[in-house]
Amino acid sequence: MYNPTSFSHISPQSDSPALSxxxxxxxxxxxxxxxxxxxxxxxxxxxxxxxxxxxNPKVVVGAIPEWGDSVLLCRRAIEPRHGFWTLPSGFMENRETTAEAAARETLEEACARVEISRLFALIDVPHISQVHLVYRARLLDLDFAPGSESLEVRLFREQDIPWDEIAFRSITMALRLYYADRSRGDYGFHVDTIPAPTGEHYTPPPDPPFV
Amino acid sequence: MYNPTSFSHISPQSDSPALSxxxxxxxxxxxxxxxxxxxxxxxxxxxxxxxxxxxNPKVVVGAIPEWGDSVLLCRRAIEPRHGFWTLPSGFMENRETTAEAAARETLEEACARVEISRLFALIDVPHISQVHLVYRARLLDLDFAPGSESLEVRLFREQDIPWDEIAFRSITMALRLYYADRSRGDYGFHVDTIPAPTGEHYTPPPDPPFV
Missing domain, CATH: 2.20.70.10 (Ubiquitin Ligase Nedd4; Chain: W;)
Incomplete structure (x- = not known):
């Protein structure tokens, strides 16, 4: 699902409030x-x-598509964070489950078929009223390709992850947790929170319900 | 938060679509x-x-407030399911985390203070476009009382849970999972789905985005 406000918590300039x-x-x-x-x-x-x-808050669902010791990332063809890398993810739609949303987003953004496995992380992003859910997923074949919202889709080993070019903080958080768990050989379920950005260039959105 | 459509998935007569x-x-x-x-x-x-x-789907957050071997339930003072028992729960508000929502709902519905512990269950309810999250929580004192949406608030031991008077299927599911885990002495994290009701009296809501 294309939605220009998706994951806008990372890019302060895109933290624009919804229309009144x-x-x-x-x-x-x-x-x-x-x-x-x-x-x-x-x-x-x-x-x-x-x-x-x-x-009310919106749910953003993503997947970590695994192939051997690699994971599939998408380079964004849309704003915010055009050109940066992300896990396949987007806003949950009405009438689907969270796992169905993760599989759908992976198909839309990476033209990739996955078998959804365990829910890996719930990340609260309260300053933009979002809840991010990240599933682990098994890539079923290598016939992936950029969807309309992606410039490029690639498998990355841990040592090749472009950490400085990850689009959003929740994606960085999910990948860090993932590799920490993998190094221990035991994947858990994680709940964490992304705090509001700070800094002179950041203007927090107005209080609800005015956004 | 009062919202007359909360948890409406259980009571077919309350499965009314939102206004167009x-x-x-x-x-x-x-x-x-x-x-x-x-x-x-x-x-x-x-x-x-x-x-x-x-x-987009809405998030409903609830708590299992624990005191020794008992849990706190609320008897609903509002429709749907007036007079039936539920865990403290309701729609997540903008600008809060899921854990904050669980604590807020417990305070509003049971006037009870809790320390939120682990996320216990995520229950998809796709036919009404909701995601239910249930946290375990530690009741901090016994100064609870019915909030404006509750007729009565009581601690129940497992053998006294009024299974035939639980308001919603997701609450029954969460409590069953909870007692199964407790009997094993190991609380996990659960992901499950509530299917659409079936039966001659059930009319599914129209397809989105018409609801």
Missing amino acids: MNYCSHCGTAVTLCIPQGDSLPRHVCPACGTIHYQ | MNYCSHCGTAVTLCIPQGDSLPRHVCPACGTIHYQ
Whole structure:
């Protein structure tokens, strides 16, 4: 799934807030911001039809496609982080499981067929309201090729991973955890958090629900 | 967080689709349904401002609050499944981690303070586009009480769990896995899927992105 805000937590310039919510998507009336009865946070509420427009975190699912002692990475053909390397990953779609999402993204971005194995990591990215899930996966054949969102797709051994050209911090985190586990010969399941970027060039997005 | 569609996968009568998306929430223009360039699924797109309105799965986070050999359950004061028992759980909010969501829901629904420990289960519920996460948690004291969404909050030993009065299938699944692990003395991490209900009274929601 193409979504220009995917994994935007790494690239401060792409941390642009979503467009503001001004109108009810059901009836078209201008919404108001208020705390509904029994709730504790402000929501966009339609004064005409009463719809409460909740905004919730999104799930990003990726795979670590394994072939022998190599893993498959994709070089991004789209922003953010055009030209940088990533694991196949993207926003989960409605009506699929997390494992199905991992297999679909691998097929879309690397034209590669995988058998999904274990869930390897859950990485919270709260400052952009995302939860990243990374599955291990077994590459079924070597007939991979760049999908429309990739410039290049390649197998890498650990010593060849382009650490300085990885697109996103959650991908770096997942790969570091993966190789640490592999060196011990025991793959675990990991839960970790990516903190908000810091630095003079970083402007945090406005507080929800204004994004 | 109060959300009337929470955990609606169990109660077929509450499997009502979300209100249809008819207008652009940014500029108020009537949206059209089309497959954006580079995408593979139909989306609601605004012909005026160009906004693509993606719809994605929601994350529901819960806790298993432990006190000795007991766990804390809440009897629901709201629909769906009013009067049935559940683990403290609800929709994840923007800008929080999954562990923070589990602690917040426990505080809101059971007025109980917990220390979140390990992530215990990820349960896909694809037919209603939800991902459920369940953390184990250590209850810090016995000063719990029903929150506004609960009729009653109680500690249960395994032999007293009201299995026939559990509100949702994912809660039953999480508790069964929990007691199976506890009987072995080794808590794992579990990934499983709740299939769509079947039966003459169940009408599946329409295909996305029409829900």
